[in-house]
Amino acid sequence: MPNRQPRKYDEYFKRLGSQFVGSIQFAGGVFGLGLDCMRELVRPPFYVYLTIEQMFLIGVRSFLLVAVTALATGSVMALQFGYGLQKFGGQLYVPKLLALAFVREMGPVFTSLLVAARIGSGITAEVGSMNVTQQIDAIRALGTNPIKRIVIPRLLATVITLPILTVMANFIGIFGGMLVTVKELGQTPDFFFQKAVEALRVSDFFMGFLKPVVFAIFIALTACYRGMRTSGGTKGVGDSTTWVVVTTNIFIMVSDFFLTKLFILVHPYQ
Amino acid sequence: MSGETILSMQGIHKSFGPKKVHQGVSFDLHDGEILALFGGSGTGKSVILRSLIGLEKPDAGIIMFEGRDIAQLGEDDLIDVRKKIGYVFQNGALFDSMTVEDNLAYPLIEHTDLTNEKIHARIAEMLDLIGLKGSEKLLPASLSGGMQKRVGAARAIILEPKIILYDEPTAGLDPFNTHRLLELMKLIQRTGKKNGAIFVTHDIPSAFQVADRVAILYNGKIHAIDTTENIKASKDPFVQAFIAGEETRGL
Numbered sequence: 001m002p003n004r005q006p007r008k009y010d011e012y013f014k015r016l017g018s019q020f021v022g023s024i025q026f027a028g029g030v031f032g033l034g035l036d037c038m039r040e041l042v043r044p045p046f047y048v049y050l051t052i053e054q055m056f057l058i059g060v061r062s063f064l065l066v067a068v069t070a071l072a073t074g075s076v077m078a079l080q081f082g083y084g085l086q087k088f089g090g091q092l093y094v095p096k097l098l099a100l101a102f103v104r105e106m107g108p109v110f111t112s113l114l115v116a117a118r119i120g121s122g123i124t125a126e127v128g129s130m131n132v133t134q135q136i137d138a139i140r141a142l143g144t145n146p147i148k149r150i151v152i153p154r155l156l157a158t159v160i161t162l163p164i165l166t167v168m169a170n171f172i173g174i175f176g177g178m179l180v181t182v183k184e185l186g187q188t189p190d191f192f193f194q195k196a197v198e199a200l201r202v203s204d205f206f207m208g209f210l211k212p213v214v215f216a217i218f219i220a221l222t223a224c225y226r227g228m229r230t231s232g233g234t235k236g237v238g239d240s241t242t243w244v245v246v247t248t249n250i251f252i253m254v255s256d257f258f259l260t261k262l263f264i265l266v267h268p269y270q
Numbered sequence: 271m272s273g274e275t276i277l278s279m280q281g282i283h284k285s286f287g288p289k290k291v292h293q294g295v296s297f298d299l300h301d302g303e304i305l306a307l308f309g310g311s312g313t314g315k316s317v318i319l320r321s322l323i324g325l326e327k328p329d330a331g332i333i334m335f336e337g338r339d340i341a342q343l344g345e346d347d348l349i350d351v352r353k354k355i356g357y358v359f360q361n362g363a364l365f366d367s368m369t370v371e372d373n374l375a376y377p378l379i380e381h382t383d384l385t386n387e388k389i390h391a392r393i394a395e396m397l398d399l400i401g402l403k404g405s406e407k408l409l410p411a412s413l414s415g416g417m418q419k420r421v422g423a424a425r426a427i428i429l430e431p432k433i434i435l436y437d438e439p440t441a442g443l444d445p446f447n448t449h450r451l452l453e454l455m456k457l458i459q460r461t462g463k464k465n466g467a468i469f470v471t472h473d474i475p476s477a478f479q480v481a482d483r484v485a486i487l488y489n490g491k492i493h494a495i496d497t498t499e500n501i502k503a504s505k506d507p508f509v510q511a512f513i514a515g516e517e518t519r520g521l
Contacts (some may be wrong), residue, residue: 018438045380089374129366130365133361133363133366134359134360134361134363135364135365135366137320137325137359137363137364138357138359138363138364140324140345140352141323141325141352141357141359141426142352142354142376142377143348143349143377143381144349144382144423145345145349145424146374168371246327260393
């Protein structure tokens with residue numbers, strides 16, 4: 001039987017297949033790491049000081065970035081809504097729209113994207129460098145557990161700080177929107193806040209708080225998982241860092257849709 | 271050396287994908303000896319050391335230490351083994367965000383109930399031993415390669431392990447630092463409560479200076495293992511070619 005000539009798309013399908021297998025392995029690996037973290041979380045020793053240190057690095061040091069972005073976003077949204085709705089006479093709805101958009105979507109998603117870029121890349125680069133320089137091996141060789149020392153403090157710190165940063169971003173973004181609304185559209189601060197508060201329900205805050213928790217778990221686990229499997233020296237660290245930023249960003253955007261859909265199913269909008 | 275066997279590796283097989291690295295590696299480590307392990311690049315010398323503390327799991331074979339098979343132990347049980355077997359990494363593998371002092375304190379904080387004063391005293395003692403007194407507050411990045419390896423060695427022995435594994439400790443060092451490190455190895459062996467050491471290296475002259483026995487890894491197995499003198503005097507053409515640094519293929 002004559003040998004089949006390699007077809008043009010053979011290599012493409014081969015690569016696609018290996019990427020699919022890689023994705024499944026990655027999903028399984030991150031899930032497995034999550035289970036390991038849950039098991040180790042309740043067993044001593046507890047590295048509380050490492051978690052506090054990471055909370056400072058992740059939370060406090062991300063605050064300025066998040067604050068500036070939220071202020072600018074809130075201001076731009078107020079301008080766009082204000083002038084966009086002017087022709088329909090809908091300027092009075094700007095406070096409500098801004099508050100709802102920020103608390104439900106803009107705050108959680110923007111903050112998570114910023115943290116994924118800043119912290120996800122930072123964790124991957126740090127853990128990846130530790131791996132290629134055998135520091136992770138050294139942690140194990142010295143009779144300690146890298147999941148407890150490396151992963152859990154970063155996971156807890158991200159899960160605790162990202163929702164807090166999101167709440168701060170919501171306030172700052174809405175405040176920025178208010179400044180623009182007062183200055184550009186001539187509304188009073190009292191009116192703005194009355195309408196903003198009127199628009200929001202407890203379930204909006206709940207959704208705005210739940211999303212960053214889900215995103216935080218994914219960002220921290222993905223960054224640690226990929227970092228601990230980094231090889232190939234400095235190039236490998238760079239590749240892993242880029243990969244984590246891209247993957248976490250895609251996850252945040254896609255899962256945001258499904259989380260929102262799920263939430264609407266559970267709590268239908270009036 | 272003819273002390274009793276304190277560690278025994280028998281019939282170890284290990285593959286990475288299609289590459290068969292070990293195909294029945296067997297040797298014993300005797301009480302009080304330094305065993306040098308030679309072999310070409312990529313023959314799996316470091317994999318042997320990693321297997322001995324459970325950083326790699328062999329596909330088959332047993333590694334007996336204190337009546338337990340290390341190859342079968344889970345991560346929790348390996349903690350006890352790792353307290354008793356010190357590992358000196360090729361490049362020190364110091365935690366680069368910690369000072370020298372914190373690197374040395376790490377095993378003591380994790381595995382002992384020593385007070386801060388006693389930890390500081392022990393660190394001072396170790397720094398004195400490795401000739402780096404006064405470098406407590408330095409970060410690893412500000413140390414030379416030789417200094418990092420010495421701190422790595424100090425960290426590995428600070429819990430007084432029974433066995434020390436040295437992974438190419440002299441690689442990349444100048445003759446002066448190589449000599450210092452070999453002297454340190456001999457000093458550790460003489461002064462501590464250590465029972466044995468395995469020294470993986472390409473540096474044959476250095477190994478002959480400190481080792482009691484030598485093992486040569488070839489084709490996934492231990493090709494020869496004997497006292498340093500007997501290896502030097504071996505009539506085996508492969509052994510002779512290997513220690514002379516000549517071509518060994520086809521022998």
